[in-house]
Structure formats: structure tokens, C-alpha cells
Amino acid sequence: MSNSEKKESSLLSMVATLGIITSLAGLLLAWVNVITAGPVAEANRQGRISAIESVAPKFDNDPLSEAVVVAVGGDSVKVYPAKEGDRLVGAAVEGFSMNGFSGRIDVMFGFDADGTVTGYEVLSHAETPGLGAKMNEWFRSPEGNRSVIGRSPARANMTVAKDAGDVDGITAATITSRAFLEALRTAYDAFHQIETAN
């Protein structure tokens, strides 16, 4: 405050320095953004494709470009049809449930043509580590009635044993188990709609 003349000149230098640094930063970021944009899109695509490949029956089409959005229970679900030639051999379906222990869970389910579960992959969740978070292994384990793979919601009652269903829920994580199976039923409903339309 005391030295107004000095402040004038330093104000200019302050603004200039910050301006130069900011524009350099902006240029650097824009450049990195341009070179990473391709790989980012590719990484997203690859993540999706590998999830579909790991759950659905073998296919030779491009399920990503043939994806359909199906309305189920007031929300929409993405279905990626798996085809061999022109024949529908199954699908990968992004099921979800809002009723996880800590909110939404997203699971990709694979079905073969007659609706049997061929695999699943948990895409995102916020469940408790060590309890609900076990769902990515639990429901494919061969022990007892845990596995949902090789079963079909059309023939089995896909709810937890506690609710008189046919699936053993995760020990001490019944809420997560219920949500997981709800996601499975949502996915199956969506798949069923596609299948009957076909």
C-alpha cells in the first residue's frame, strides 16, 4: 500500500507471470488431452468389450454397435446381443440395482439363447470390502447353492435362500445378495424382452 508506484509495476509483472504460466499450463493440458483422447475412448471400449466377452457365449458380431436400450421397471438397461452369423446366441446385459448396502450396483450378466446365465462381471459398486464386495467371486463359486452360472431365472427362483429362494446369499451380506439377484432378474427381464422380440 505504501509504495504505489512499485505496486503498479509489480501488478503488471504479477498478471503477466500468472498469465504466462496459465497459458503454458493450458497448452500442455490441451496437448495431452488430444494425445490421450484416443486411448481413453479405446480403454473404455476395451473395458466394455472384454466384460462382454467374459460373460456372453462366443460371438462374431460387434455387440457394442448393436446395443439396444430396453425399458425395465421404470429405468433402462443396455443389452448387447451376441450373434453368430445372423443367429442370436445370447447377450450381455448391464443389470443394476439401487438397493445395495451402499447404493447402486452395476453388474454385467451374460445369457445364452435360452436364458441360462453364462457369466457375470461386477462393473461398479460401493459395497463393504470383505463382505458385500465378495459378490464378484461368491456367485460363481461351486460351493453349495452359491453359483448363479448355469442356472436360468426362468426355471429357478433367483432369490436368496432366506427369502425361500434357490441361491445361497453371501454370509453376513444379505442386503448385497438381494441387490445382486435383483440386478440379475432385471437383466433377465431385459434379455427376455429382446429374445421374444427376435
Added chain:
Amino acid sequence: MLTYISIIVTAIFVNNIVFSQFLGICPFIGVSKRLESAVGMGAAVMFVMALATSVTWILQTAVLEPLGLQFIQTIAFILVIASLVQMLEIVLKKVAQSLYQALGVFLPLITTNCAVLGVAILVTQRGFGFMESLVYSVSTAIGFTLALVIFAGIREQLQLVDVPCSMRGVPIALICAGLLAMAFMGFSGIKIG
């Protein structure tokens, strides 16, 4: 209405910013030695968080998204928060002397409080609307203040206790924070609406 109540309860108790999201730990440990300063810090955080979240929300939806500049989000948000804190300090000093005396010392600390930037980013990631963002930021700040005040109360008592030499100060405080976090885990799984 139910959405708002759900956001409030979740932000204060279920996903408490300190005990379950691990944000704002530095002021949580640094400014919790006395109850008084804990309350002051909490109030200052609430003020800045609500203001910062509103401004960054507008910035994100009105400028960054239409221009496709989401990639400079981090740098834009931190600059907004830093200058906001500076401006707030100047304005309070001129306009509300008593409020400035109460909150002034905490303001510079808030720029590097990761809870403020964290909430601003979380709000955009979750796709909240403006009102939801505002409610979320205020309730998060209430959760922060609650954690800070409880913890300060415990630490005031801790000073009277004979603790093994190596455990004195921060270590024993962290263990108490762990026990508090355990208590807060009792809220998890609560759902409204």
C-alpha cells in the same frame, strides 16, 4: 423432498466425510485440540463449501461442459476455491468484523482442505442438480463439523489422561478417531426413500 432428506442423512451420518470418505483429515487432526476452534473451523468450512460448490457447479454446467473443457476441471476448481477464499477473507474483513475475527484464522487453511475440492468434484461426478448439490455440500459440512466437535471433546479429555510416551498426541488421537469411525459404521446401511 425425500431425496433431500436422504441426501442430508447420508452425508451427515452414513457417509460421513471424515469417518467414511477420508476427506478433510488434515483440519480434523490439526484443529481439533480445542472445542472452540473446532466449532469455528466447522462454521468456516460450511460457509466456503456451500459457496464453492455453488460456484463450481455453475462453472461446470455453464462453461466447462458446453465448451468440452472437462479436462481442466481440477485446475479450474482449485483456482476458483483459492480465489473465493481470498475474496471471502477480504469481504469479511471489510463488512463483518466480528465474523472475520471468529472465522478469519481458519480461512487460509481451507484452500488446502481437500473436503472442499472433493465435494465440488463428487457433485459433478454424481450428476447432482443445483439444489441437490447445495444441500449435499451443506450437509457434508455439518457432518464434518459434527465429527470435528465430537473429536475435539474427546481430545480435551485426553489431555488429562496418562498416555504412554510414544502414543501421546496424534497417535492416541488417531486411535480414538478409529473408535469413533467404528461407532459411525453403525449408521451404514440406513436408507431413506
Added chain:
Amino acid sequence: MAMNNKLRIIYDGLIANNPTFVLLLGMCPTLGTTGSAITGMSMGLATMGVLVCSNMAISAIKGFVPSKVRIPAYIIVIATFVTVLQMLMQAYLPSLNALLGIFIPLIVVNCILLGRAEAFASKHSVVDSMCDGIGTGLGFTLALTMLGAVREFLGTGRVFGLDVYPERFGSLVFVLAPGAFIVLGLMIALFNRINRR
């Protein structure tokens, strides 16, 4: 300057002034990303990468930044490198990026970075600042890895994902939030004890 000197700078950051256990800086990622040894180590290395770059850049520009605006200038430099890191991780390490989540952009407000910029890089040469970045970064990485390994070991019976003892004997609370605070408290106490002797 002798090689010894550079090693001294690295040692200071790693042990004597360990950012986590001695200076108690950067607590949020320390607690939030150490559910397992791998995530802790990744977070530490990510922070170290930004720290080395920002330290060098700040040391290089220290001559012509007016002191009144040095803090905003440092913040811009740090935020730029954080954003670069964020974009690179989205492109090449998407699963790790998803795992660390919000803690990657929050490196910006990690007090370690601004602290080292102000306390070291703004007063020393580019090479020395790089050494300081490496030392402090390694110290942070070491702390996060140790904390992650202990929590993973006690909680799930694994270290770096390798089984040590059956999972059912583990105590889950160490992986959850309370365990983070408790293990960190005990480790700081241990560091105090060692340093006092």
C-alpha cells in the same frame, strides 16, 4: 555438489522427515487408499510422479515469479501436472484410476506438494529439487505401502494379494475405515519410539 549431498536430500525425505509418519502431511490419501498394499503403493507412486515434476518446474520458474503471486503460480503448476497424470491414467491404467477414484484429482490439495514447493523447490536448484521430490515421494510411497500391507495382512490374511494365512482368521475391521485410523496411529507411535532412541 557431491553425490553424497544428493543422497542426503533423498534420505531426509525418506526417513528423517518422512512426510507421513513424522510431518503428518497428506493424511487423506494415506487413510483413504491404503485398503491394500497395491493401492497404497500406486497412490504413493502417483503422488511421487507429480511431486518430482512440480518440484522441478517450480524450481525452474522460481527466478521470475513475483513473490506475491507465488502460491497461485505453484498451485497452477501442481494442478497442471495432476491433470496430466489423471488423463494418462484414464488412457493407460483405467482400472487403477477407477480404484483410486477421487484421490487422484485431490493430489492437488495434498499439503506435501505445496509444502515441498514452498519449503524446498523455491530455494534450491532443479536437480536438488528433483532429489527432494524423489526422497519425499519415496517416503510417502513407503509409508502408504507399509500401511496398506499391514491393513491387508490383518484384515484379509494377504500381502500384495498373496495368501499368508486363511482369510477367515482375518479381522475385517482393519480393511474398513476404523482400521485405517487405528493402524496409522499405532505406526506413528512406533516411528516415534524408534526416532526417540
